[in-house]
Amino acid sequence: MSSISVTDEIAAALRASMSPCDRIAGWTFRWSVQCGQIICQQCRASQLASQPGEMFVHRAGCCARREDFPWRELAALLGAAP
Numbered sequence: 842m843s844s845i846s847v848t849d850e851i852a853a854a855l856r857a858s859m860s861p862c863d864r865i866a867g868w869t870f871r872w873s874v875q876c877g878q879i880i881c882q883q884c885r886a887s888q889l890a891s892q893p894g895e896m897f898v899h900r901a902g903c904c905a906r907r908e909d910f911p912w913r914e915l916a917a918l919l920g921a922a923p
């Protein structure tokens with residue numbers, strides 16, 4: 842069983858891009874924001890916007906355990922946007 846999906850490969854390529862817009866697009870492959878919460882696209886675990894400094898807790902077995910602080914990452918990406 843492969844843990845690397847096509848979506849993961851696209852997200853990885855976008856994440857590695859030098860373009861801030863590509864990196865933001867890559868972020869949206871992995872996360873969504875609804876009603877003030879950030880949600881992992883893989884396991885649907887969520888974190889409130891009021892907890893940007895706390896480590897994101899994925900559900901057991903989630904293969905997207907890479908970004909521990911998605912709010913911080915989003916803020917950094919938006920700060921780099923043109």
Ligand SMILES: [Zn+2]
Nearest residue numbers: 881884899903
């Ligand atoms: Zn997850």
